[in-house]
Amino acid sequence: MSEHHEEMTKTTPMQVVIATVGGLVAPLIAIFLIIQLVLGIQATHVGEDADGAQARAVAERIKPVGEVKVVDASAPKVEKSGEEVFNAVCTACHTSGALGAPKHGNKGDWAKRIGQGYDTLVKNAINGIRAMPARGGAAGLSDAELARAVAYMANSAGANFSAK
Ligand code: HEC
Structure with a gap:
């Protein structure tokens, strides 16, 4: 075994x-x-x-060219003041005078434009004029927001518009 x-x-x-x-x-x-x-x-x-x-x-x-995103489309719309719109959008050109934009607070730049009257300025800001893009390129801005921004800028340069 x-x-x-x-x-x-x-x-x-x-x-x-x-x-x-x-x-x-x-x-x-x-x-x-x-x-x-x-x-x-x-x-x-x-x-x-x-x-x-x-x-x-x-x-x-x-993607679209020149997109300027100002508001989140899904967020509830909160109307901006003229100053807020200016600081968010318009300042890009209107502070430096880029593309020949009339400068914020510069009376010489604005005098003749203010002479056209508030309604014309608002209309031109909404529709655009020459190098000024419609709504400053921010399609999400309402007419009222643009009108306030126009008053804010023009008033800084001697106008006395009351925003609509
Ligand atoms: C991309 C640059 C740019 C941005 C951003 C811009 N602008 Fe302008 N804007 C211009 C230029 C350039 C002119 C001068 C156009 C001209 O008269 O040839 C102008 C002119 C204007 C005028 C005078 C129009 C007239 O009839 O004389 C108003 C009012 C105005 N802008 C409002 C606004 C407002 C309000 C915003 C912001 C929501 C804005 N702009 C943003 C470039 C810009």
């Missing part, structure tokens, strides 16, 4: 070789498979990123 047992458990040199080779190869196969898996995952992610970047690039290309 004991002899038989010894026979069964005795390790032959061949078994040692097989065990050694197996012990080395199995982890190598495992590592190889893990690398394949990681590379596969990376490949799909890189693909997604490229798609996302492309989508963003397209959105960037087709």
Whole structure:
């Protein structure tokens, strides 16, 4: 019985070789498979990123030119004062005089324009005139907000308009 047992458990040199080779190869196969898996995952992610970047690039290309976002469209509309509208939008040109805009607080720039009357100035601010974009480029502004901003600017340069 004991002899038989010894026979069964005795390790032959061949078994040692097989065990050694197996012990080395199995982890190598495992590592190889893990690398394949990681590379596969990376490949799909890189693909997604490229798609996302492309989508963003397209959105960037087709977005409207000269968009000026003044109010969050989903937020309840709160009418701005003339000063607030000026500080949010009009100041971009009317503080520096960019594009030949009459400067805020500059009587010389405004005298002739004020002479046209408040209604004409408001109408021109709403519709735009020459280099002055309609609504100062801020389509979300209401007529009343523009009228207040016009009064705020013109009054800073000697007019005495009361905003509608
Ligand atoms: C992109 C620059 C720009 C912005 C922003 C802008 N303006 Fe002007 N604005 C101009 C220029 C340039 C003129 C002079 C146009 C002309 O007479 O040739 C002008 C002229 C005006 C005039 C005089 C119009 C007239 O009949 O003489 C008013 C009033 C006016 N802007 C109001 C506003 C108000 C109100 C805002 C803000 C809501 C605003 N502007 C924002 C450039 C701008």
